[in-house]
Amino acid sequence: MTSITVGLIPAPGMSRTLIEKIIDDLPEFAGEFVDKSCTFKFEVEVSPLASSSEYINETIHRIVKIKENNGWDYVIGVTDLPSLSDNRVVVSEFDSQKSASLLSIPALGFFFVKRKLRKMVTHHLEYLYKYNEDSTSFSSSELSSPTVMNISRETPPEDNESTNRYIIKSYIIGWLKIILGMTYINEPWSIVTNFKTLVSLAFATGTYIAIFSTPWELSLDYQPWRLIALMLFSITGMVFWLIYAHNLWQGSSTKTAAHYRLLYNLTTFMTLLFVTVANYGILFILLTISVTMFVPPEIFNEWTQANENFTAMNYINLIWFTTSLGMLAGALGSTAESEDKIRNVTYSYRQSYRYNKLQEEDNDSS
Structure with missing residues (x-):
């Protein structure tokens, strides 16, 4: 059975606390939703990520560097900082080619954050894993639905390290979610x-x-x-x-x-x-x-x-x-x-x- 190591990089504070609460459940979720023929091992390294859209390139570069230093197969950054694109709320950033992604917890809102985070981390891993398996025929529409409703997928500008991005469609719902999520954090x-x-x-x-x-x-x-x-x-x-x-x-x-x-x-x-x-x-x-x-x-x-x-x-x-x-x-x-x-x-x-x-x-x- 193939063994896959996934690195999680939470920011200090609430991000780290939430990751510690869900990490024991992640191998089972990954086996169920990603690939039942693989065993998944999750490791954690805390880092003071600066991950708003103002610093997105630096952040992606940093988490990829940590991934390479630890020899992980995939890496998922989990930050408590908000990210906006044209004043719309960004939920996730993906650098598929480098097997890295970034999740912004404030976009998950105020309620049931731990449950949403567990599903989103699993979804990120599924995204990166299936892209890595066959990038030519990969389609994100075939993946399981993310937790955050009413999101749209878009391709960031060419000068961005991110190759794909999830954004909440509604300005009002997005801003309400992110303010409540930031208050929770x-x-x-x-x-x-x-x-x-x-x-x-x-x-x-x-x-x-x-x-x-x-x-x-x-x-x-x-x-x-x-x-x-x-x-x-x-x-x-x-x-x-x-x-x-x-x-x-x-x-x-x-x-x-x-x-x-x-x-x-x-x-x-x-x-x-x-x-x-x-x-x-x-x-x-x-x-x-x-x-x-x-x-x-x-x-x-x-x-x-x-x-x-x-x-x-x-x-x-x-x-x-x-x-x-x-x-x-x-x-x-x-x-x-x-x-x-x-x-x-x-x-x-x-x-x-x-x-x-x-x-x-x-x-x-x-």
Whole structure:
């Protein structure tokens, strides 16, 4: 039985984590969908790939070099950086003649990423293997369908190392997928605990506000739309404050194209929005306990002349109101506890770091 070695080159971070989660399943999938008469062995080497379309030639050249150094039969790069072609989202790049391909994880979206990645890696291997078996009669239309729906196949310009490319047809769906996918790769849940000081100050402020009668009366007078507007204002205000306080918004630069800056900034906003909403929920729960303890129903109803039949709803309005005020008044005075950790959620920061790392590696090797 023929033995084939496939190299996987994930970028550091989430790409590496996802590959480690699926690598044990890949030999079985490859045997089922690629060639049952072969045994497939997968090896992993992590590399800080810079793989947007701005650096695609360098990236393809780099993964081919790693493939040759390791003696692999095929190589598949797996990156967490986005790639665009004429503002359309690129899912995959193939250099069929060199048995190399590149997969952009952000194009897989936010949900079921591990399952999609497993199928896409298998599909890439099938593509490269069948091209290598018979390049003259090879047709990509005969391959199993990729996971990402509504994709089109196109041939890149002649000066590109890639010989074939998968692109999501719809601009809207493609951009929605890639922004959500980039937000997922940022792992916003991992930095929620990085704002303990922020939540503490907001909780203290909300608790302090809740012991006065004026907020009680305001919470009863406010219509639901006003409470919703105040909540949205406090959340978006917090997001923009964090962006400003940590200088996370990428301005004009000669190093990064405008459409990539837009992607990076939208992803930063979405990531911090996720974190802020999570902290808002935590603060709501904490203030629920606080208000229940410090605001007795009898005094609340007496001071506000509220209808006793609606005590629970009145309490919810008060907690909702104080949560929004606490988020605004208390948390705006603080920042994240770890500057490096919060800056690492920005793609521009990570890409710049990795590109410099690659430059150092190239200088060392030469």
